[in-house]
Amino acid sequence: MNIETEYIKSLLSKYYSGNSTLDEERIIREYFTESDTDPELEADRAVFAAMSTPVEAPESLHAAVERTIDERAVLEVKRRLRPRYGRIAAAAAVLVLAITASVHFLGDKPAQPEMTPEEAREHTVMALTLLTKTVRKGYMAMETSAQTASTTITTAENSLNKL
Amino acid sequence: MKKFIILVIISLSAAIAHAQTLFESCEDTPGISTVYVSKAMISLAGDLNIEANSMDFGKIASKIDGLWIMTAEGDKAATLKDKAKNAFNNKKYEKLVSVREDNETVDILMGTAGDNKNECIIKAFEESEATVVIIRGTFTLQDIVTATKASR
Numbered sequence: 001m002n003i004e005t006e007y008i009k010s011l012l013s014k015y016y017s018g019n020s021t022l023d024e025e026r027i028i029r030e031y032f033t034e035s036d037t038d039p040e041l042e043a044d045r046a047v048f049a050a051m052s053t054p055v056e057a058p059e060s061l062h063a064a065v066e067r068t069i070d071e072r073a074v075l076e077v078k079r080r081l082r083p084r085y086g087r088i089a090a091a092a093a094v095l096v097l098a099i100t101a102s103v104h105f106l107g108d109k110p111a112q113p114e115m116t117p118e119e120a121r122e123h124t125v126m127a128l129t130l131l132t133k134t135v136r137k138g139y140m141a142m143e144t145s146a147q148t149a150s151t152t153i154t155t156a157e158n159s160l161n162k163l
Numbered sequence: 164m165k166k167f168i169i170l171v172i173i174s175l176s177a178a179i180a181h182a183q184t185l186f187e188s189c190e191d192t193p194g195i196s197t198v199y200v201s202k203a204m205i206s207l208a209g210d211l212n213i214e215a216n217s218m219d220f221g222k223i224a225s226k227i228d229g230l231w232i233m234t235a236e237g238d239k240a241a242t243l244k245d246k247a248k249n250a251f252n253n254k255k256y257e258k259l260v261s262v263r264e265d266n267e268t269v270d271i272l273m274g275t276a277g278d279n280k281n282e283c284i285i286k287a288f289e290e291s292e293a294t295v296v297i298i299r300g301t302f303t304l305q306d307i308v309t310a311t312k313a314s315r
């Protein structure tokens with residue numbers, strides 16, 4: 001075993017353990033392209049010869065790769081659009097609520113197409129008359145109570161004075 | 164964004180709840196008559212000075228934003244009484260006057276309706292007749308007292 005073979009073996013050891021550099025891998029490849037390689041390294045030469053031969057990928061693999069890429073692209077687009085859908089849905093919900101509220105307030109407002117100004121006056125006067133008459137009754141009751149209290153106090157004072 | 168949506172939903176719910184007045188409830192009840200008089204109609208009503216009774220409601224009427232009147236007779240009187248009891252049975256309204264005469268009881272309640280507006284509720288109940296009047300506007304208690312003195 002010559003020095004070159006020893007050197008290549010050390011590089012192969014590093015290569016198989018995954019610690020070789022690109023330059024070292026290049027040296028190995030160049031070594032195996034020469035015709036007079038050490039017979040001891042025949043198995044390694046076969047491995048590198050196989051790796052250096054271009055291999056045509058099967059059509060199904062191409063299709064599978066493209067399909068995977070397309071699917072990931074679709075997923076990415078969906079992921080980006082998802083928050084927007086959420087916002088659009090939220091905005092739509094608010095809009096529906098606003099429209100419902102508008103219909104509720106405006107649509108159900110008591111319509112008064114048939115009320116005449118005379119009827120409006122009649123209802124207003126009726127309501128205010130009921131209000132003021134009741135308040136007045138309250139006043140009168142208060143005044144009556146005050147008068148009764150005053151009379152009672154005066155009577156009591158007179159009785160005390162007589163004593 | 165979520166906070167905004169929640170805020171909007173809560174605001175709308177509160178507004179809808181506030182707007183769900185006794186009047187709207189009565190509108191859907193057969194047997195209860197409802198009348199709404201808007202500020203515009205009151206302004207069209209013209210002179211509210213009733214010389215025969217020495218009444219002048221012009222000043223207070225100009226401060227009214229709307230009148231809601233509900234009346235019911237017979238069996239439906241009890242329904243209106245219950246609805247009014249539920250609607251105004253809270254601390255928002257203060258009872259000003261309560262007059263009981265013969266078979267009739269009249270209560271006047273006063274409360275605030277927001278935006279510097281007040282709400283005056285008149286409940287006139289008899290055994291088989293009920294009337295509820297809601298007067299909403301910028302009038303004050305003093306305006307009611309003034310109108311009462313003017314109508315003496």
